[in-house]
Amino acid sequence: MELLEGITTRRSFRGFKSTPIPEETVKKIFQAVSNSPSYTNTQPWEVAVVSGRKKDELSKILYDLAAQNAVTNPDIPMPQAWPPKMEKRTGEHGARRLAALGVVRDDAEGREKLRLMNFEFYDAPCALFLFTDGALTTWSIFDMGLFAQNVILAAHAFGLGSCLQASLSNYPDAVREFLGMPKAKKLIIGISLGYPDIAAKLNTYRSVKLNPDDFVREYA
Ligand SMILES: Cc1cc2nc3c(=O)[nH]c(=O)nc-3n(C[C@H](O)[C@H](O)[C@H](O)COP(=O)(O)O)c2cc1C
Numbered sequence: 202m203e204l205l206e207g208i209t210t211r212r213s214f215r216g217f218k219s220t221p222i223p224e225e226t227v228k229k230i231f232q233a234v235s236n237s238p239s240y241t242n243t244q245p246w247e248v249a250v251v252s253g254r255k256k257d258e259l260s261k262i263l264y265d266l267a268a269q270n271a272v273t274n275p276d277i278p279m280p281q282a283w284p285p286k287m288e289k290r291t292g293e294h295g296a297r298r299l300a301a302l303g304v305v306r307d308d309a310e311g312r313e314k315l316r317l318m319n320f321e322f323y324d325a326p327c328a329l330f331l332f333t334d335g336a337l338t339t340w341s342i343f344d345m346g347l348f349a350q351n352v353i354l355a356a357h358a359f360g361l362g363s364c365l366q367a368s369l370s371n372y373p374d375a376v377r378e379f380l381g382m383p384k385a386k387k388l389i390i391g392i393s394l395g396y397p398d399i400a401a402k403l404n405t406y407r408s409v410k411l412n413p414d415d416f417v418r419e420y421a
Pocket of ligand 1: 211212213214215294319364365366367368369390407408
Protein backbone atom coordinates (compact mmCIF):
# COMPACT_ATOMS: atom_id res chain seq x y z
CA MET A 202 0.00 0.00 0.00
CA GLU A 203 1.30 3.41 -0.96
CA LEU A 204 2.09 5.64 2.04
CA LEU A 205 -0.34 8.52 1.37
CA GLU A 206 -3.10 6.08 0.50
CA GLY A 207 -2.48 4.31 3.81
CA ILE A 208 -2.63 7.54 5.80
CA THR A 209 -5.79 8.75 4.11
CA THR A 210 -7.69 5.44 4.17
CA ARG A 211 -6.89 4.43 7.76
CA ARG A 212 -9.86 4.54 10.09
CA SER A 213 -10.90 3.02 13.38
CA PHE A 214 -12.84 -0.23 13.29
CA ARG A 215 -15.14 -1.39 16.07
CA GLY A 216 -16.07 -4.86 14.88
CA PHE A 217 -13.76 -7.66 13.78
CA LYS A 218 -13.80 -11.14 12.28
CA SER A 219 -12.55 -13.92 14.53
CA THR A 220 -9.85 -14.84 11.94
CA PRO A 221 -6.52 -15.00 13.80
CA ILE A 222 -3.67 -12.76 12.68
CA PRO A 223 -0.77 -14.85 11.31
CA GLU A 224 2.29 -14.78 13.57
CA GLU A 225 4.38 -13.76 10.56
CA THR A 226 2.20 -10.68 9.96
CA VAL A 227 2.56 -9.57 13.59
CA LYS A 228 6.35 -9.96 13.23
CA LYS A 229 6.44 -7.89 10.04
CA ILE A 230 4.33 -5.14 11.60
CA PHE A 231 6.68 -4.74 14.56
CA GLN A 232 9.73 -5.03 12.32
CA ALA A 233 8.43 -1.99 10.41
CA VAL A 234 7.34 -0.17 13.57
CA SER A 235 10.78 -0.60 15.14
CA ASN A 236 11.82 2.24 12.82
CA SER A 237 9.63 4.74 14.75
CA PRO A 238 11.23 8.06 15.72
CA SER A 239 11.73 8.97 19.37
CA TYR A 240 13.30 11.69 21.50
CA THR A 241 17.11 11.18 21.26
CA ASN A 242 16.38 7.68 19.93
CA THR A 243 15.33 6.49 23.38
CA GLN A 244 12.73 4.06 21.92
CA PRO A 245 10.78 4.01 25.19
CA TRP A 246 8.18 1.42 24.11
CA GLU A 247 7.21 -2.04 25.17
CA VAL A 248 4.24 -3.87 23.70
CA ALA A 249 2.18 -6.79 25.00
CA VAL A 250 0.54 -8.73 22.16
CA VAL A 251 -2.37 -10.63 23.66
CA SER A 252 -4.40 -13.20 21.72
CA GLY A 253 -6.15 -16.57 22.11
CA ARG A 254 -7.13 -17.74 25.61
CA LYS A 255 -5.03 -15.02 27.25
CA LYS A 256 -6.98 -12.34 25.38
CA ASP A 257 -10.29 -13.84 26.51
CA GLU A 258 -9.11 -13.98 30.12
CA LEU A 259 -7.89 -10.38 30.11
CA SER A 260 -11.08 -9.23 28.40
CA LYS A 261 -13.15 -10.84 31.16
CA ILE A 262 -11.09 -9.17 33.89
CA LEU A 263 -11.45 -5.73 32.30
CA TYR A 264 -15.10 -6.25 31.34
CA ASP A 265 -16.03 -7.25 34.88
CA LEU A 266 -14.23 -4.25 36.39
CA ALA A 267 -15.93 -1.90 33.93
CA ALA A 268 -19.35 -3.53 34.37
CA GLN A 269 -19.05 -3.10 38.14
CA ASN A 270 -18.01 0.51 37.58
CA ALA A 271 -14.83 -0.15 39.55
CA VAL A 272 -12.89 3.05 40.23
CA THR A 273 -10.61 3.80 37.28
CA ASN A 274 -6.98 4.66 37.87
CA PRO A 275 -5.31 5.30 34.50
CA ASP A 276 -1.58 6.05 34.47
CA ILE A 277 -2.31 9.00 32.17
CA PRO A 278 -5.15 11.06 33.64
CA MET A 279 -8.28 11.17 31.48
CA PRO A 280 -9.35 14.59 30.20
CA GLN A 281 -12.09 16.06 32.39
CA ALA A 282 -13.21 18.86 30.06
CA TRP A 283 -12.61 20.11 26.53
CA PRO A 284 -12.57 23.60 25.00
CA PRO A 285 -16.02 24.33 23.43
CA LYS A 286 -15.15 23.42 19.81
CA MET A 287 -13.70 20.08 20.88
CA GLU A 288 -16.56 19.45 23.29
CA LYS A 289 -18.89 19.76 20.30
CA ARG A 290 -16.83 17.26 18.28
CA THR A 291 -16.65 14.75 21.09
CA GLY A 292 -20.42 15.05 21.60
CA GLU A 293 -21.11 14.48 17.90
CA HIS A 294 -18.71 11.52 17.89
CA GLY A 295 -20.54 9.91 20.81
CA ALA A 296 -23.98 10.53 19.33
CA ARG A 297 -23.06 9.17 15.90
CA ARG A 298 -21.53 6.02 17.36
CA LEU A 299 -24.72 5.40 19.30
CA ALA A 300 -26.82 6.07 16.21
CA ALA A 301 -24.80 3.46 14.28
CA LEU A 302 -25.83 0.92 16.90
CA GLY A 303 -29.45 2.09 16.69
CA VAL A 304 -29.26 3.46 20.24
CA VAL A 305 -30.95 6.72 21.20
CA ARG A 306 -29.17 9.07 23.58
CA ASP A 307 -31.41 8.50 26.61
CA ASP A 308 -31.18 4.70 26.26
CA ALA A 309 -28.92 4.08 29.26
CA GLU A 310 -28.75 0.33 28.62
CA GLY A 311 -27.70 0.84 25.00
CA ARG A 312 -25.04 3.35 26.02
CA GLU A 313 -23.70 0.95 28.61
CA LYS A 314 -23.55 -1.85 26.03
CA LEU A 315 -21.49 0.38 23.74
CA ARG A 316 -19.15 1.34 26.59
CA LEU A 317 -18.58 -2.27 27.55
CA MET A 318 -17.83 -3.36 23.97
CA ASN A 319 -14.48 -1.62 24.49
CA PHE A 320 -13.54 -4.30 27.00
CA GLU A 321 -14.51 -7.11 24.62
CA PHE A 322 -11.96 -5.56 22.26
CA TYR A 323 -14.86 -5.13 19.83
CA ASP A 324 -14.49 -8.91 19.19
CA ALA A 325 -10.95 -8.50 17.84
CA PRO A 326 -8.74 -11.62 17.94
CA CYS A 327 -5.80 -9.62 19.27
CA ALA A 328 -5.25 -6.78 21.74
CA LEU A 329 -2.08 -4.73 22.06
CA PHE A 330 -1.09 -2.93 25.26
CA LEU A 331 1.52 -0.20 24.86
CA PHE A 332 3.73 0.56 27.84
CA THR A 333 6.52 2.99 28.56
CA ASP A 334 8.86 3.47 31.48
CA GLY A 335 7.05 5.26 34.32
CA ALA A 336 10.07 7.50 35.05
CA LEU A 337 9.83 9.18 31.65
CA THR A 338 8.24 12.52 30.82
CA THR A 339 5.59 13.86 28.48
CA TRP A 340 8.05 13.69 25.60
CA SER A 341 8.08 9.92 25.88
CA ILE A 342 4.28 9.89 25.73
CA PHE A 343 4.65 11.92 22.55
CA ASP A 344 7.01 9.18 21.27
CA MET A 345 4.41 6.59 22.20
CA GLY A 346 1.84 8.44 20.09
CA LEU A 347 4.12 8.30 17.06
CA PHE A 348 4.77 4.64 17.76
CA ALA A 349 1.04 3.88 18.10
CA GLN A 350 0.29 5.62 14.82
CA ASN A 351 2.96 3.54 13.10
CA VAL A 352 1.46 0.36 14.59
CA ILE A 353 -1.99 1.10 13.21
CA LEU A 354 -0.68 2.24 9.82
CA ALA A 355 1.55 -0.82 9.44
CA ALA A 356 -1.39 -3.02 10.46
CA HIS A 357 -3.53 -1.24 7.85
CA ALA A 358 -0.91 -2.07 5.20
CA PHE A 359 -1.55 -5.76 5.99
CA GLY A 360 -5.34 -5.35 5.65
CA LEU A 361 -5.82 -5.26 9.42
CA GLY A 362 -8.15 -2.86 11.17
CA SER A 363 -7.52 -1.33 14.56
CA CYS A 364 -9.06 0.74 17.29
CA LEU A 365 -6.91 2.76 19.65
CA GLN A 366 -8.61 2.63 23.06
CA ALA A 367 -7.83 4.86 26.00
CA SER A 368 -10.58 2.94 27.81
CA LEU A 369 -8.28 -0.11 27.87
CA SER A 370 -5.94 1.88 30.11
CA ASN A 371 -8.61 2.47 32.78
CA TYR A 372 -7.40 -0.38 35.00
CA PRO A 373 -3.61 -0.47 34.53
CA ASP A 374 -2.93 -2.40 37.74
CA ALA A 375 -5.16 -5.27 36.60
CA VAL A 376 -3.48 -5.31 33.18
CA ARG A 377 0.02 -5.24 34.71
CA GLU A 378 -0.83 -8.00 37.17
CA PHE A 379 -2.28 -10.19 34.42
CA LEU A 380 0.71 -9.65 32.12
CA GLY A 381 3.33 -9.86 34.87
CA MET A 382 4.42 -6.33 33.98
CA PRO A 383 6.27 -4.37 36.69
CA LYS A 384 4.51 -1.40 38.32
CA ALA A 385 7.27 0.84 36.90
CA LYS A 386 5.85 0.35 33.40
CA LYS A 387 3.20 2.94 32.57
CA LEU A 388 0.27 1.73 30.47
CA ILE A 389 -0.32 4.24 27.67
CA ILE A 390 -3.09 2.75 25.56
CA GLY A 391 -4.65 -0.46 24.28
CA ILE A 392 -5.32 -1.28 20.64
CA SER A 393 -7.83 -3.82 19.34
CA LEU A 394 -6.48 -5.44 16.19
CA GLY A 395 -7.92 -7.80 13.61
CA TYR A 396 -9.49 -8.20 10.21
CA PRO A 397 -12.42 -5.78 10.10
CA ASP A 398 -15.96 -7.08 9.95
CA ILE A 399 -17.34 -4.59 7.46
CA ALA A 400 -20.90 -5.70 8.22
CA ALA A 401 -20.62 -4.85 11.95
CA LYS A 402 -23.09 -2.07 12.80
CA LEU A 403 -20.49 0.10 14.53
CA ASN A 404 -18.29 0.02 11.45
CA THR A 405 -20.92 1.97 9.52
CA TYR A 406 -19.90 4.95 11.67
CA ARG A 407 -17.22 7.17 10.14
CA SER A 408 -15.71 10.10 11.97
CA VAL A 409 -16.02 13.56 10.44
CA LYS A 410 -12.74 15.36 9.82
CA LEU A 411 -11.83 19.02 9.71
CA ASN A 412 -10.82 20.65 6.48
CA PRO A 413 -7.09 21.55 6.45
CA ASP A 414 -8.14 25.20 6.06
CA ASP A 415 -9.56 24.93 9.59
CA PHE A 416 -6.23 24.05 11.19
CA VAL A 417 -3.38 25.12 8.86
CA ARG A 418 -2.07 28.68 9.04
CA GLU A 419 0.34 29.58 6.27
CA TYR A 420 3.00 32.26 6.65
CA ALA A 421 5.08 33.39 3.70
C1 LIG B 1 -5.82 8.61 22.35
C2 LIG B 1 -7.02 7.94 21.75
C3 LIG B 1 -7.92 7.26 22.56
C4 LIG B 1 -9.02 6.62 22.02
N1 LIG B 1 -9.85 5.88 22.82
C5 LIG B 1 -10.89 5.20 22.28
C6 LIG B 1 -11.68 4.35 23.10
O1 LIG B 1 -11.47 4.18 24.30
N2 LIG B 1 -12.70 3.67 22.49
C7 LIG B 1 -12.96 3.77 21.15
O2 LIG B 1 -13.89 3.11 20.66
N3 LIG B 1 -12.21 4.57 20.36
C8 LIG B 1 -11.19 5.28 20.88
N4 LIG B 1 -10.37 6.05 20.09
C9 LIG B 1 -10.63 6.15 18.64
C10 LIG B 1 -11.17 7.55 18.28
O3 LIG B 1 -12.53 7.64 18.68
C11 LIG B 1 -11.02 7.76 16.78
O4 LIG B 1 -9.66 7.76 16.44
C12 LIG B 1 -11.64 9.09 16.33
O5 LIG B 1 -13.03 9.09 16.54
C13 LIG B 1 -11.34 9.38 14.87
O6 LIG B 1 -11.85 8.34 14.06
P1 LIG B 1 -10.89 7.52 13.07
O7 LIG B 1 -9.85 6.84 13.89
O8 LIG B 1 -11.82 6.53 12.39
O9 LIG B 1 -10.27 8.48 12.11
C14 LIG B 1 -9.26 6.70 20.60
C15 LIG B 1 -8.35 7.38 19.80
C16 LIG B 1 -7.25 7.99 20.35
C17 LIG B 1 -6.26 8.69 19.44
